[in-house]
Amino acid sequence: xxxxxxxxxxxxxxxxxxxxxxxxxxxxxxxxxxxxxxxxxxxxxxxxxxxxxxxxxxxxxxxxxxxxxxxxxxxxxxxxxxxxxxxxxxxxxxxxxxxxxxxxxxxxxxxxxxxxxxxxxxxxxxxxxxxxxxxxxxxxxxxxxxxxxxxxxxxxxxxxxxxxxxxxxxxxxxxxxxxxxxxxxxxxxxxxxxxxxxxxxxxxxxxxxxxxxxxxxxxxxxxxxxxxxxxxxxxxxxxxxxxxxxxxxxxxxxxxxxxxxxxxxxxxxxxxxxxxxxxxxx
Amino acid sequence: xxxxxxxxxxxxxxxxxxxxxxxxxxxxxxxxxxxxxxxxxxxxxxxxxxxxxxxxxxxxxxxxxxxxxxxxxxxxxxxxxxxxxxxxxxxxxxxxxxxxxxxxxxxxxxxxxxxxxxxxxxxxxxxxxxxxxxxxxxxxxxxxxxxxxxxxxxxxxxxxxxxxxxxxxxxxxxxxxxxxxxxxxxxxxxxxxxxxxxxxxxxxxxxxxxxxxxxxxxxxxxxxxxxxxxxxxxxxxxxxxxxxxxxxxxxx
Numbered sequence: 001x002x003x004x005x006x007x008x009x010x011x012x013x014x015x016x017x018x019x020x021x022x023x024x025x026x027x028x029x030x031x032x033x034x035x036x037x038x039x040x041x042x043x044x045x046x047x048x049x050x051x052x053x054x055x056x057x058x059x060x061x062x063x064x065x066x067x068x069x070x071x072x073x074x075x076x077x078x079x080x081x082x083x084x085x086x087x088x089x090x091x092x093x094x095x096x097x098x099x100x101x102x103x104x105x106x107x108x109x110x111x112x113x114x115x116x117x118x119x120x121x122x123x124x125x126x127x128x129x130x131x132x133x134x135x136x137x138x139x140x141x142x143x144x145x146x147x148x149x150x151x152x153x154x155x156x157x158x159x160x161x162x163x164x165x166x167x168x169x170x171x172x173x174x175x176x177x178x179x180x181x182x183x184x185x186x187x188x189x190x191x192x193x194x195x196x197x198x199x200x201x202x203x204x205x206x207x208x209x210x211x212x213x214x215x216x217x218x219x220x221x222x223x224x225x226x227x228x229x230x231x232x233x234x235x236x237x238x239x240x241x242x243x244x245x246x247x248x249x250x251x252x253x254x255x256x257x258x259x260x261x262x263x264x265x266x267x268x269x270x271x272x273x274x275x276x277x278x279x280x281x282x
Numbered sequence: 283x284x285x286x287x288x289x290x291x292x293x294x295x296x297x298x299x300x301x302x303x304x305x306x307x308x309x310x311x312x313x314x315x316x317x318x319x320x321x322x323x324x325x326x327x328x329x330x331x332x333x334x335x336x337x338x339x340x341x342x343x344x345x346x347x348x349x350x351x352x353x354x355x356x357x358x359x360x361x362x363x364x365x366x367x368x369x370x371x372x373x374x375x376x377x378x379x380x381x382x383x384x385x386x387x388x389x390x391x392x393x394x395x396x397x398x399x400x401x402x403x404x405x406x407x408x409x410x411x412x413x414x415x416x417x418x419x420x421x422x423x424x425x426x427x428x429x430x431x432x433x434x435x436x437x438x439x440x441x442x443x444x445x446x447x448x449x450x451x452x453x454x455x456x457x458x459x460x461x462x463x464x465x466x467x468x469x470x471x472x473x474x475x476x477x478x479x480x481x482x483x484x485x486x487x488x489x490x491x492x493x494x495x496x497x498x499x500x501x502x503x504x505x506x507x508x509x510x511x512x513x514x515x516x517x518x519x520x521x522x523x524x525x526x527x528x529x530x531x532x533x534x
Contacts, residue, residue, distance in 0.1 A: 174447045176455075176456070177455055195449055195450075198449075
């Protein structure tokens with residue numbers, strides 16, 4: 001039995017692979033890039049394939065109509081985007097910002113979680129041990145979101161900190177492992193996203209934690225499209241299909257299991273400050 | 283499995299029973315621990331055929347039905363038949379529990395393994411059943427951790443290794459590593475214990491763990507190739523190859 005380890009992106013990926021097939025049948029239907037993801041590519045493909053069969057049934061497409069491509073390697077993602085020019089892709093926000101100019105990427109849909117379409121990152125420490133971010137200079141920072149230090153530096157820390165130079169970065173594949181290490185005093189801080197932060201109450205840690213830094217709101221990333229390889233009509237069809245996902249019987253189960261309330265058309269204005277911040281980081 | 287909503291209800295035909303030993307049923311009770319991954323397929327089919335026609339409460343309360351179905355399902359190349367056999371194994375185990383077998387960890391183990399096999403190709407059904415799989419395997423670990431070569435430790439470890447991690451799911455690399463280490467230490471003879479322990483080590487830290495990962499992988503492959511695992515060799519070998527490819531692709 002296999003399970004994806006990047007819930008939201010993979011739910012989206014599984015659903016969208018089917019939609020993309022008919023929209024751009026001369027290209028790979030959907031490229032899923034999950035830089036630094038803990039998921040085994042074979043497992044991810046297996047899970048997505050299984051889910052695609054559900055999608056085909058619900059969408060009344062012939063069985064085995066659709067395929068997808070998945071990679072956890074940022075370089076592989078860039079190569080596939082260049083060589084195969086997929087019409088649609090699921091990427092991290094960092095990859096979107098890095099590649100948007102080269103591949104004419106535009107946001108199409110975003111997930112809504114706990115009523116929000118934005119994320120917020122927090123640096124957590126053991127209560128009372130550090131009072132400010134400055135006190136963490138040279139200290140060990142863990143977390144699952146450290147695989148893209150440029151994104152963390154330019155967007156999460158708004159260009160004020162170069163994480164690779166400021167912290168001793170100790171990326172971990174699972175947030176719970178980083179939090180246990182923090183609890184034991186093996187590392188000094190953990191960077192959490194909103195979903196992880198909200199779930200802290202479900203853990204039994206020996207020491208209470210507190211945040212010494214919280215980022216501004218950062219839009220949740222979902223599906224992007226190559227604005228030149230797809231038409232406005234195709235992108236609209238995608239958006240419409242996704243907006244109905246969480247209302248579908250099978251789709252609803254997937255949405256619920258990963259805490260996604262719905263998928264909504266991307267608020268492009270929300271991405272503009274990110275784009276500017278990213279450019280400023282150069 | 284229409285719509286992935288429920289498990290199969292129809293049993294798989296097992297062929298002619300005429301070539302099965304006429305006293306098979308009488309011997310089932312005494313021999314049930316003999317049936318395992320090394321038992322030939324026809325013997326398992328005869329035993330299952332006898333059990334299907336039996337109303338012996340003691341047999342029905344045992345783990346035998348689940349055990350027979352699991353080993354037949356695992357080696358069946360037809361996905362539909364595999365799911366039907368596994369679903370039948372779930373029903374046998376549920377019936378055993380209803381008859382008072384709650385204290386038998388083997389019943390919980392075969393319930394969980396059959397359930398996992400029945401739903402693994404159906405993602406939503408699989409995730410829906412995660413809590414049940416976890417609780418049944420926890421009972422099996424507590425009651426009979428040595429069943430099937432450390433099977434409860436191995437399968438619960440794999441469940442924690444593969445499930446979506448916190449906060450989305452029950453996945454937990456630390457728990458996986460602890461259980462799979464116990465499985466390797468208590469049952470070093472089982473090839474899969476080494477494969478999954480290697481995967482847990484890899485999951486923990488690819489950079490630091492490459493040597494022990496390679497060591498466990500090599501040991502598991504040697505056990506698979508040299509042992510009497512004829513009925514599972516191909517499918518298990520494929521799992522070894524996939525993992526070997528994964529660690530090879532990392533550039534090491």
